Amino acid sequence: MAIAPPAIWSPQWAAQRSALQHAAFTEPLLQAAFADGSPLPPGYGVAMDERLVELPWVHASGCRGRVLDAGSALNHAEVLAHVAPTVADLHIVTLEPEAHAFTSARISYVFADLRELPYKDDLFDTVVSVSTLEHVGMDNQRYGVEGLQGTTPDHELALALTELRRVTRPGGTLLITVPYGRPDDLGWFRVFDRAAVERIVDVVAPAEATTTIYRYDIEGWQVSDPDAAADAVYRDHEADPHPADFAPNARAVACLRLTV
Numbered sequence: 225m226a227i228a229p230p231a232i233w234s235p236q237w238a239a240q241r242s243a244l245q246h247a248a249f250t251e252p253l254l255q256a257a258f259a260d261g262s263p264l265p266p267g268y269g270v271a272m273d274e275r276l277v278e279l280p281w282v283h284a285s286g287c288r289g290r291v292l293d294a295g296s297a298l299n300h301a302e303v304l305a306h307v308a309p310t311v312a313d314l315h316i317v318t319l320e321p322e323a324h325a326f327t328s329a330r331i332s333y334v335f336a337d338l339r340e341l342p343y344k345d346d347l348f349d350t351v352v353s354v355s356t357l358e359h360v361g362m363d364n365q366r367y368g369v370e371g372l373q374g375t376t377p378d379h380e381l382a383l384a385l386t387e388l389r390r391v392t393r394p395g396g397t398l399l400i401t402v403p404y405g406r407p408d409d410l411g412w413f414r415v416f417d418r419a420a421v422e423r424i425v426d427v428v429a430p431a432e433a434t435t436t437i438y439r440y441d442i443e444g445w446q447v448s449d450p451d452a453a454a455d456a457v458y459r460d461h462e463a464d465p466h467p468a469d470f471a472p473n474a475r476a477v478a479c480l481r482l483t484v
């Protein structure tokens with residue numbers, strides 16, 4: 225019988241997550257798989273959250289030059305240890321300060337709304353936005369901000385995407401990830417289906433677009449496709465405190481590489 229992984233968020237789970245994250249950033253075969261969307265090793269990331277796919281995918285997808293992290297998903301010491309040396313300079317924009325700021329590593333922090341970015345046009349070579357756009361136009365109280373919902377989430381998302389594109393230089397790249405699968409609205413974020421992902425591409429109107437879908441099941445994370453992952457359900461922590469597949473959060477993500 226297979227041995228159950230350590231309980232999600234336990235110290236043992238966190239240690240396993242750290243080791244796997246390090247391998248995903250540093251092992252050439254894993255980085256190559258993330259770079260070209262080829263299959264991950266069997267059993268990759270059992271009981272692990274979507275960041276174990278999204279962040280190595282960002283690293284493998286050409287996070288170069290002057291980089292904007294829109295939403296602050298890179299703002300972790302063990303992620304920055306890998307990302308910071310590969311970029312010319314890194315700017316993080318999010319709504320509110322977080323527990324850690326790595327200013328001694330010369331990372332710039334700006335607290336602003338993605339829908340109204342305080343940067344000039346064409347400033348960045350790469351704009352990264354990891355699991356953030358699903359919060360735009362939703363209830364952001366848990367991030368310390370109220371009253372930012374605006375009109376409809378789709379309209380607010382289009383405003384943010386237009387801004388992200390505006391600050392990306394011609395020939396530059398947007399690296400965007402969002403939770404994918406059966407569409408859902410959990411109040412503070414939503415899950416995107418195929419049509420919603422296609423709307424992201426339509427709004428950005430890139431010269432080149434590649435979308436890679438990754439899906440989670442009891443065997444871990446694996447490359448999938450928009451149809452095969454269409455029924456992926458985000459784990460509801462209250463309704464499903466002990467999921468049989470050990471999924472911490474998302475059960476699929478869409479990773480978009482958009483060259484403008």
Ligand SMILES: C[S@@+](CC[C@H](N)C(=O)[O-])C[C@H]1O[C@@H](n2cnc3c(N)ncnc32)[C@H](O)[C@@H]1O
Nearest residue numbers: 295296297318319336337338355356359360367
């Ligand atoms: C990527 S997550 C949390 C980041 C956290 N450091 C992590 O790694 O999980 C979502 C982030 O998006 C930010 N966010 C949501 N809506 C935003 C908006 N309209 N403008 C800027 N940031 C936004 C939230 O403040 C939150 O920090």
